[in-house]
Amino acid sequence: MGDGTSETKSSNQMWGGRFAQGPDAIMEEINASIGFDKKLFAQDIRGSIAHATMLAHQGIISAEDKDKIVHGLSTILSEIESGQFEFSRQLEDIHMNVEARLATLIGPAAGRLHTARSRNDQVALDFRLWVKEELQKTEKMLTALIAAFLDRAEEHAETVMPGFTHLQTAQPVTFGHHCMAYVEMFGRDRSRVRHAIEHMDESPIGAAALAGTGFPIDRHMTAKALGFREPTRNSIDTVSDRDFALEFLAIASICATHLSRLAEEIVIWSTPQFGFVRLSDAFSTGSSIMPQKKNPDAAELVRAKTGRINGSLIALLTVMKGLPLAYSKDMQEDKEQVFDSAESLELAIAAMTGMVRDMTIRADRMKAAAGSGYSTATDLADWLVREAGLPFRDAHHVTGRAVALAEQKGCELAELSLEELQAIHADITGKVFDVLTVEASVASRTSFGGTAPSEVKKQIAWWRGRN
Numbered sequence: 001m002g003d004g005t006s007e008t009k010s011s012n013q014m015w016g017g018r019f020a021q022g023p024d025a026i027m028e029e030i031n032a033s034i035g036f037d038k039k040l041f042a043q044d045i046r047g048s049i050a051h052a053t054m055l056a057h058q059g060i061i062s063a064e065d066k067d068k069i070v071h072g073l074s075t076i077l078s079e080i081e082s083g084q085f086e087f088s089r090q091l092e093d094i095h096m097n098v099e100a101r102l103a104t105l106i107g108p109a110a111g112r113l114h115t116a117r118s119r120n121d122q123v124a125l126d127f128r129l130w131v132k133e134e135l136q137k138t139e140k141m142l143t144a145l146i147a148a149f150l151d152r153a154e155e156h157a158e159t160v161m162p163g164f165t166h167l168q169t170a171q172p173v174t175f176g177h178h179c180m181a182y183v184e185m186f187g188r189d190r191s192r193v194r195h196a197i198e199h200m201d202e203s204p205i206g207a208a209a210l211a212g213t214g215f216p217i218d219r220h221m222t223a224k225a226l227g228f229r230e231p232t233r234n235s236i237d238t239v240s241d242r243d244f245a246l247e248f249l250a251i252a253s254i255c256a257t258h259l260s261r262l263a264e265e266i267v268i269w270s271t272p273q274f275g276f277v278r279l280s281d282a283f284s285t286g287s288s289i290m291p292q293k294k295n296p297d298a299a300e301l302v303r304a305k306t307g308r309i310n311g312s313l314i315a316l317l318t319v320m321k322g323l324p325l326a327y328s329k330d331m332q333e334d335k336e337q338v339f340d341s342a343e344s345l346e347l348a349i350a351a352m353t354g355m356v357r358d359m360t361i362r363a364d365r366m367k368a369a370a371g372s373g374y375s376t377a378t379d380l381a382d383w384l385v386r387e388a389g390l391p392f393r394d395a396h397h398v399t400g401r402a403v404a405l406a407e408q409k410g411c412e413l414a415e416l417s418l419e420e421l422q423a424i425h426a427d428i429t430g431k432v433f434d435v436l437t438v439e440a441s442v443a444s445r446t447s448f449g450g451t452a453p454s455e456v457k458k459q460i461a462w463w464r465g466r467n
Contacts, residue, residue, distance in 0.1 A: 011466050028251045032089045034087050034088070036335055036336050037123075038080075038087055042077065043100055043129040044126045045073045045127065047126060048069070051113070052070060053220060055112070055115055055387060056215060059216075060116065060215055069112070071110060072106040075105060079101075079111065082320060093119070095122055099113065101302050115213040115270055116206070117206065118207075118208045118239075118319055120237075120239040120326070121204050121207040121208055124239055125226070128204060131245060134338075134342045135193050135196055135248060136197065137250075138349070139194060139440070141346065142190040143190065145353045145361070148386060149180070149182050149356045150179075150183060150463055150464060151184070152175075152179045156363070157460070158175055159176065159367070160172050160367050160438045161173060161175045164364040169369070172371070174451050174456055175363070176453070176460070177456050180353065180460065182258070183246060183459075185261075187393050187466075189251065189258060192254065196247045197242075199247065202232045203226055205219070205226070209406060211235055240358045244329060248338060248342075249316055249341055253309050256306040256309040256348060257304050259349065259352050261303040266355060266359070277308060277359045279296055279355065279359050279360075283351070283354060284297060298355060299352075301351070301357065302352055304346070305373040308340070315337050319333050367438070370415075374406060376413055376441045377413065378399075379440070379441045380399045380435070387427075388428065402421060
């Protein structure tokens with residue numbers, strides 16, 4: 001027991017630091033979102049202008065009030081873009097900040113703007129518009145990355161290099177073919193982006209809090225004005241749906257994984273042990289202590305950002321998994337994850353596009369490595385099946401013996417003599433040497449989607465014909 005003074009002192013000590021003012025300070029801190037949702041200012045104002053225009057068209061507000069609202073909102077947009085607008089934490093979010101400033105500018109008419117809508121459908125609209133615009137930006141960036149790979153693939157359609165499985169030399173391929181593998185990967189990412197835009201192309205505004213509204217609004221009008229295909233069809237789902245944000249994060253995670261795999265290869269290829277590529281100074285750094293070092297920092301940071309983006313996806317999935325319909329305040333935690341991932345993905349795609357266009361390809365090192373590790377062994381086995389009529393399993397066994405002999409002699413398969421090969425199997429002829437070079441190996445892989453330069457060029461032409 002104690003007097004009021006000691007209780008107040010104890011209370012302040014309990015809250016402490018920035019919460020010294022007690023529960024009110026904590027509530028303000030946990031409730032406010034203006035620190036991050038101010039990023040939605042352009043979408044919020046755009047949505048409000050469309051809403052006010054529709055209200056006037058339907059006779060719900062006067063044309064005079066609509067004109068005042070639109071003028072005031074345009075003024076606020078200019079103030080924010082020029083850095084003159086003062087955001088207030090006490091007003092919680094971007095919606096209330098804009099509405100309060102509008103009231104100051106135009107008076108009572110500002111109060112009519114919120115007719116037939118709620119912050120629930122308002123934030124769903126703002127966020128959906130922002131994600132849609134970000135996806136459109138991502139689509140353009142992926143198109144630029146694909147174009148960079150197509151250029152390198154065309155340049156190196158005949159440049160031989162080792163193909164790997166388990167990071168062990170497997171069979172010779174061309175660097176152009178390897179580049180086209182990434183075209184396929186990032187092409188799928190771009191397709192996912194396009195599908196996501198189609199899925200989310202519905203306007204939430206007019207769903208109100210969760211049940212719709214009794215005012216005679218025209219949701220098709222606002223949908224068209226805001227560039228959506230149509231309005232959403234269920235008001236409860238509309239205000240509780242964040243699938244569009246989850247889908248964006250899922251796409252970002254898959255794309256970042258592809259970028260990370262590419263980054264890993266660049267890191268490996270730029271080592272002296274491989275020496276397949278050389279990064280310019282624009283995308284690498286030196287060591288603070290070792291003057292000979294050239295570190296692929298940009299590629300490493302792209303690789304690292306994948307973990308950050310994956311974490312955002314898991315975070316939002318976890319936020320959403322237990323929410324009953326319709327809106328819950330938990331959903332305020334959706335935006336920072338998406339904003340951060342969008343920024344990380346944009347930077348990673350831009351950095352990788354620059355590296356792909358900028359790096360020097362060391363074709364001599366690739367060719368030297370292409371024949372190592374008995375990479376044409378499969379070609380020998382295929383020749384035995386095709387020319388000598390052996391079952392593949394028998395050909396595999398014969399080829400294994402030839403590889404063992406080459407290992408014993410410390411030479412490549414093509415360096416074994418005809419006599420040595422015939423001692424392993426009598427039906428081998430001198431024609432076998434036509435398939436034991438790396439150039440002959442890659443040229444023979446003419447199946448659809450194979451590594452033969454002729455086939456790589458066909459795939460490049462096909463991709464260049466796509467949008």
